[in-house]
Amino acid sequence: MDKRKNRFFNTTGPCNPEDHYMLPPEERLVGTQLHRYIGDKLYWVLHAPRQTGKTTFLQSWMREINSGSEAVSCYVSVETCQGVPEAERAIPIICDAVRRWAEKNDLPVPAIEDETPQSQLNSILGNWAKLTAPKPLIVLFDEVDVLQGDALISFLRQLRDGFAGRGVEKFPVSIALVGMRDLKDYITAAKGGVPVNPGSPFNIKADSGTLSNFQKDDIARLFAQRTAETGQQITPEALDYVYDQSRGQPWLVNSLFMRATMRILDGESTEPVTIEHIREAREQMIQARETHLDALAYRLENPQIRSVMETLITGEPDPLMAQGEAFRLCMDLGLVAIEKGGPVVANPIYREVIAREITFGAQMAIPAPEWKWQKSDGTLDMDALLREFQAFWQNNSEIWEQKLDYPEAFPHLLLMAFLQRVTNGHGRIEREYAAGRGRMDLAVEYNGAWNIIEIKLLRQGRNFETVMAEGLKQTLGYRDNFFPIRPSQDRNRTEASCYLLIFDRRLDKPAWSERLKWITTEAVTVLGC
Template identity: 25%
Template sequence: MSTRLRTFETRGPVDPTRNYVVPRTEEIADLVQRIKDGRYIVIFAPRQTGKTTFFRWALDALVASDDAYVPIKLNFETCKNLSQEAFYSRLKKTIRKELEKVLLARRHTALQQFLEDYAITCHSSMISFFEQLGDYLKNSRLTIIIDEFDGIHQSVVSDFLHALRDIYLSEEPNRCPYSVGIVGVKSITQLNYDRSISPFNIQDEFALSNFTVSQVRTLLGQYTEEVGQAFAPPVIDNLHKQTAGQPFLVNRIAQILTHDRSETISLAHFESAHQQILNEQNVHFSHLTTNIRRHPRFETLLMDICSYDAGIPFNIRNEFISELVTYGVLKAGSDGFCEIANPIYQYCIVQTFQPLFNGLER
C-alpha cells in the first residue's frame, strides 16, 4: 500500500502527520516559559497566521514538560450576540467539559459534583468559582487558552478582564487560573470600547510573527525530502520576498508550485505561480479586502503609501495605522515609514481601490 503524501495546508490547523509544517520550536519554548512563569498573555496576530495550531502545540509541549499543569481551551468565536447570563452559562459548561476531559484522563474524579452544581452567572461568581476550583486542584496549575477572544460581547469584556486582573493580582502562590492566554486578532487595547484605561494592564503581549526565510526553507525542505523534487535556490528567496513569510501565502504558493512533480521547481515556475495567486480569489484575499474597506480613511492612507514617494511616518498610536497593523496589512519599514506588509498585498490593495476608468476615456 502506498503512503499518502503530506500537503501544504491553507484551510485551518495543521497536523504534522498530514501536512508540511513549520515547527516554530523557539516560539513555542518562549510561550511555554511564560506560562510556567504564571504570566497572563495576549497572543495576537492577523487571521490565517497559524495562531490556533501554535497554541495547541504549545499546550502539548507544556504538559509534556510538566504534568502539574492542567490546560484547557476555550473559544469565544460564537459569543458575540450572547447576553451576560448566556455567556457565563456557556462559559461554565465549556470549562466543565474541558476539565472533565483532562481530569478524567488523570483519574481525578473529586471535582465532578462541584462542576455539576456550581453556576457562573457573572464575573464576580466566576472569581469565586476559580477560588474554589483552586482548592480542588491543589498543586495542579490551571492554564486557560481563550481562542477568538475578539468574539466576546462588548457588554461583557470589561468586567471579564477586570475579574482576570483581580485573580492575577491576588497573593495566592498557586492562584487559579495560574496562567491565561488570550488569542485574537486585536490587541487588548483595541478591545477597550469605552476608551478607558485597560482593565487588563497586567498583560504580557506575545506577537506571533510571519515565517522567516529559514523557516520557509525548512517547510519546503520537508517536501523535497519526502517527494524528491527540489526547489531552485532563487525560488525560496523570491517566495519569501513576495509574501514576507505570511503563512497562508507561503503555503498557497507552495500548493501551486508542487502540483506537478516532474522537474526541479525553477524561477519560471515561481513566476507563473506568483501570477496565478495575484489573479485568484480566495478566502484570505476576501478577508484582506473586507478589512481595508472598513473605514474610508483606510483607502486614502493605503493608496498614499502605495502611490507616493514622500512616505507616511509609521506611528503605532495612530488609530488607523494601528488597526491596519492589527489586520496584517501594514508594517514599519526600516526607514521609519509605513510599508504594505508584502508585495502581494500591495498588488491586491491597488487592484481593490484603483478606478476601472481614470476619467480620460470620457
C-alpha cells in the same frame, strides 16, 4: 507505514506535525518567555495577524505541557461569542466552552454554579483549578478579539478578580489571551474609543508577545521537509520569489507551496518546483479569492484602513499617519509593515490584492478595448495604450472621481484599472507604493516585454517642469532598481520602455489643451494628464 509520507502544506486551520509540513511555531515568538509563565504564575497576551500560526502554537504548547506531569493546560476558543456584546449572554457561552473542552479531553468537568454572569467565569475557573489539583491549571483563551463591549469588560474583570488568589486548587496559575490585537486595543474599543488608563480591567499582564513571519531560511527549511519525504526539489529562484512575494507571511507561503505542488504539479510529482510554477500559483491564489485574501478585501471597507491605503498608494508624505489609530490597526492586522524606516503594504501579494479589489468596479465599467493595443510580436503597444488612457481620462475623470472612495489616489487607481482591463490578467503588473516617496511605481510585463511606469501628482504651488525633473530621476531609478545590474538582466533593463505620468491635481488647472502633454526624452516618455 510512515505517516509523514502523506503530509502536505496546510492552509486551513491549525497545523499538526502528523499531517502537515510545519516548523515549530515557538521559534517565531517575540517578546515572550514561555519558561517563566508557569513557574512564576504570570498572565500574558499573544497578538498577531490572522493565520500567522497563533492557534497552531497554542495547541502545540498545550500538548507539550500536557505530555509532562507538571501542569494541566487547556485551550478554549471564545469565537462563539462573536457578535454578542452583552455580558449576560457571552459569559455563559464562555463557561460552556470551558465545560465542553474538559469533556472532550477527558478532564474533570467543572460545575457552573447558579451565579450571575458577572461572577460565573471566575467561579468556574476556580472550580476547575480544584479539580485539576495537585497540578496547576493553565488556560489559553483564543480568539479574544471577538469579544466586545460589556462582554469584554466582564471577561477581563473576572480574570483580574481571580488573579490575586491564583494558585493550585484556587485559580489558573497562568492565563494567555490570544487574538489579533494587543489587549489595550480591545479595552479601548470596548470603552467606545476612550484610551486605556491605570484603572483598566486587566492591568495584570506580564508580557505582550507576537509571532514573527518566516525568514528566508525558514521557508527553505519548510520545503526541505517535502524534499526529504518525496524527493521533490525547488529551485533557489523559486524560493527567493516565495519570500519576495509573501515576505514570509505563513499562510501565503503555505498557499504558494500547496498550489505549486498539489494543483499546478500533481501531488505525487517529483518534478522540481520552478519560479514559473510559483508565479502561476500566485495568480491562481489571487484570482480564487481564498478566505485569507477575501478577508483582506473585506477590510478595505473600513474607512480607517482606506485612509491608510490611500496615503500609501499616492506616496504622499503624511507626518500624522503613523500616530493614528488607523495606522496601528493596519499594523496589528498585518496589512502594513515597516521597511527601511517607512510604512509599506506588508507584501507584494497584498499590494496586488488591494489594487485589484479597489479598482474592480472601475475596471468592470471600462469598455473592452476596440483599438489596437498589441504590436505584431504580441507585446503591448504601450504608446497606443497610454494615448487611449489620456483620452479616457479627459472624458471620464471628472465624473468618475465623484463616485470612487479614494479621491486622493483616484488617478493611480483609474490608471491601474485601465491597465488591468486591457491586459485582462494575462500580463503581469508589479506595483510599488509606500508613504513618503511622492510617487507610485508600476512595472508591466506582457509576452516577455517590460514597461516601466511612474505616477506623480502635480500639487498646488508646484509647476509641471519641477515635477517632471523629479519624476525623470525617479523613473530611471526605479527601472535600475527593478533590473539590477546582472548579465542576465542587462537586456531587460535596456529594452524596458519608461513612462512618467503627471496628473494635474491643482485647483487652478489649465484647459485640457494645455494639460494633456506628450513629451519624448532620451529615455522616458512623459505624459501630462
